[in-house]
Amino acid sequence: MAANAQQGHYELYRGTSIGLALADTLDDLISSRRIEPQLAMRIMQNFDEMIAKVLGEKVKARLTFKGHLDTYRFCDEVWTFIIKDVKFKMDNAQQSDGARVKIVACQSKDKV
Amino acid sequence: MTNHLVGDVYARIIDEVVDQSQKDFDETGVGQQTLSELRQEWQVKLSQRGVAHMPWDPKPAPPAAQQAPNGVSSLPLATNHGLQPSSYAYDGHGNMTNGGTRIKSEPGTEPQYFQPPPQGGVARATQLAQEYSQRGGLALPGQRLQGLHLPGQSAHQAPQQQYSPQQHQQMMQQQRQQAALQQQQAQPRIKVETDSPQLNQGAFQQQPRQPNPAYAQTDGADEGLEEWQAMLAQRRAAHAAQGQQADRMMRDHVMQSSSDLQSGLMVPLDEQPNRLLNKKRRTGAAARSSSTAAGPSVPQLDGDVDDEDEKPTIKDEDDENAINSDLDDPDEDAAGAINDDDEEFGDNILCTYDKVQRVKNKWKCTLKDGVMSLNGREWVFHKGMGEFEW
Numbered sequence: 001m002a003a004n005a006q007q008g009h010y011e012l013y014r015g016t017s018i019g020l021a022l023a024d025t026l027d028d029l030i031s032s033r034r035i036e037p038q039l040a041m042r043i044m045q046n047f048d049e050m051i052a053k054v055l056g057e058k059v060k061a062r063l064t065f066k067g068h069l070d071t072y073r074f075c076d077e078v079w080t081f082i083i084k085d086v087k088f089k090m091d092n093a094q095q096s097d098g099a100r101v102k103i104v105a106c107q108s109k110d111k112v
Numbered sequence: 113m114t115n116h117l118v119g120d121v122y123a124r125i126i127d128e129v130v131d132q133s134q135k136d137f138d139e140t141g142v143g144q145q146t147l148s149e150l151r152q153e154w155q156v157k158l159s160q161r162g163v164a165h166m167p168w169d170p171k172p173a174p175p176a177a178q179q180a181p182n183g184v185s186s187l188p189l190a191t192n193h194g195l196q197p198s199s200y201a202y203d204g205h206g207n208m209t210n211g212g213t214r215i216k217s218e219p220g221t222e223p224q225y226f227q228p229p230p231q232g233g234v235a236r237a238t239q240l241a242q243e244y245s246q247r248g249g250l251a252l253p254g255q256r257l258q259g260l261h262l263p264g265q266s267a268h269q270a271p272q273q274q275y276s277p278q279q280h281q282q283m284m285q286q287q288r289q290q291a292a293l294q295q296q297q298a299q300p301r302i303k304v305e306t307d308s309p310q311l312n313q314g315a316f317q318q319q320p321r322q323p324n325p326a327y328a329q330t331d332g333a334d335e336g337l338e339e340w341q342a343m344l345a346q347r348r349a350a351h352a353a354q355g356q357q358a359d360r361m362m363r364d365h366v367m368q369s370s371s372d373l374q375s376g377l378m379v380p381l382d383e384q385p386n387r388l389l390n391k392k393r394r395t396g397a398a399a400r401s402s403s404t405a406a407g408p409s410v411p412q413l414d415g416d417v418d419d420e421d422e423k424p425t426i427k428d429e430d431d432e433n434a435i436n437s438d439l440d441d442p443d444e445d446a447a448g449a450i451n452d453d454d455e456e457f458g459d460n461i462l463c464t465y466d467k468v469q470r471v472k473n474k475w476k477c478t479l480k481d482g483v484m485s486l487n488g489r490e491w492v493f494h495k496g497m498g499e500f501e502w
Contacts, residue, residue, distance in 0.1 A: 012462050015370040016483045017490055018122050021157035022129070025150055026362040034146050040362050042136045043129065043150075050128040055481040055492060058121055063484070063496040069475055072502070079465055079477070083500055088486065090493075098459045098486050103498070105465035108480050 009048035010106045013055075022047055052109075064089045067101070079105040118164035121492050126154055163490035459486045463496065473502040 013019050026040040067086035072079070081103040088096040130151050137147045155168050463482030469475070479496035 010464070011366075011369050012464075013483060014366045015460075015462055017161045017163045017485065018125060018154075018158055019366065020363070021161060022154050023362045023366045024157050025153040027360050028153065029146065029150060030361055035142055035150075036140060037361060039136060039140045039142060043133045044362070044366070046129050046132040046136070047125070050132060051125050052481065054121055054125045054128060055483070055494075058124055059117070059481070059492045059494045061117060061491070061493045063479075063482070063491070063493040065496065065498050065500075067498075067500045069500040069502040072475070074468075079468055081475075081477075081498075081500075083498075086500075088484075090491070096486055100459065101486070102458060102460040103463070103479070104460065105463050105468075105477070105479055105482075108464040108466045 008109075009045070009052055011044075011048055012104065012106050013048065013051045014044065015104075016051075018051070019047060061091050063091075067098075070100070077107045079103070081105075115164045115489055115491060118490050118492055119166040119169075122158060122164070123167045126151060126158075163485065163488065460484075461496070463493075475500050475502060 014023065022044070026035070026043060029035045030037055030040055065083075065086050065088045067083040069081060070084045071082040074080075083101050083103065084099065086098040086101045088098065090096070130147060133147060133150075134144070137144065155166065159166050159169055461479070461482050461484045463479040463484075466478040466480055468477040475498075477498045479498065480494065482493045482496050484491045484493065484496075
């Protein structure tokens with residue numbers, strides 16, 4: 001479900017702003033009939049692949065957080081947590097708070 | 113972990129995806145122009161979300177955020193997201209013609225494929241035709257004049273080129289070219305007639321600065337134009353009819369798959385595939401208990417079932433044979449707890465996990481390659497350690 005079958009990349013990141021922006025853009029192109037939906041699907045798959053690659057290669061930042069776990073679920077190898085009153089700590093000691101944060105995590109590819 | 117990093121990472125992703133998609137565009141015969149436009153729109157849409165500062169955002173005159181100096185290439189953009197046509201293009205740049213271009217190809221020579229906004233295609237086309245007939249005498253100061261020093265492709269040539277393509281409209285490539293030519297002709301008129309004040313505003317900001325090929329023709333009518341208008345009206349009618357159904361298709365698909373992913377268990381029961389099975393089982397039970405009843409899923413083809421009229425619309429709570437477990441209840445609280453938030457704007461982290469451990473009520477997890485959206489901003493991280501108690 002989470003990974004597309006041929007290439008094994010998670011579609012998870014389509015829910016990020018960059019993924020949604022791409023989906024919106026493709027929607028526009030489809031509805032103005034400039035590309036076919038099949039091509040749009042291919043592009044989304046390219047996106048799945050590339051975002052995983054770039055996140056893996058280019059990002060070095062670390063994050064720690066503490067909070068109160070409200071809901072957890074493990075289904076189809078996907079963890080979902082809803083955490084309340086979270087305190088995030090970034091690399092540069094920057095702090096952020098979140099009242100209610102949902103975490104969706106697919107299994108890391110390294111382990112598969 | 114600065115928010116700045118996000119912009120770089122996203123820019124890289126866009127680059128990679130566009131590169132990767134190039135061959136897919138080639139294979140499907142879609143022009144590279146569309147691909148570069150895809151890139152532009154993607155960047156614009158991403159910037160509009162304001163989740164982080166993007167490298168192409170207009171801060172220190174970044175080349176990426178500039179619209180093309182030539183009116184031809186920048187116009188479609190402005191029309192497509194007409195709501196904010198100038199927000200990213202004109203900040204601090206008085207003279208557009210000096211700016212760099214985001215479109216790789218030569219804007220004047222390469223045709224841009226243009227489609228009008230989906231709504232009102234027919235009406236707009238007829239309006240266009242009317243406007244064209246008035247056009248001979250209608251002098252919009254500044255605009256017409258600017259058109260005169262237009263290089264390259266003037267509207268003089270346009271109508272003549274149209275003749276042969278029009279006879280082979282079925283061919284995709286030629287259609288695209290026609291549309292591009294049409295765009296050059298129709299563009300300013302579309303702008304002038306738009307009802308939306310924002311669109312108008314955008315148009316007026318642009319027009320004085322951008323020479324437009326459409327005004328190059330000042331001497332009499334284009335012979336091909338009548339045919340053009342007819343063809344265009346057809347195309348737009350077809351588009352208005354069919355365009356809507358494709359609208360938001362990709363987005364819906366993405367939302368659907370992400371909700372599938374995130375809530376395999378908690379999908380509202382009536383959307384789940386096995387809901388059907390459930391119903392059948394339940395109605396089967398009902399049929400057995402009241403021997404005359406035909407299940408709702410089996411159409412009644414013979415005889416009357418007067419006393420069973422209400423059966424097909426049976427509700428869970430009416431069905432005394434239902435298990436009446438909480439698990440059957442689609443709008444029960446547990447389902448809402450995880451799905452009720454607005455996925456797009458809620459705070460969330462999308463990532464992969466290495467380890468999730470629990471000792472009693474203490475949880476520890478190691479997350480990787482995550483994108484965190486928090487308070488309207490986004491961050492990316494390579495590794496995330498979380499500790500929380502339940």
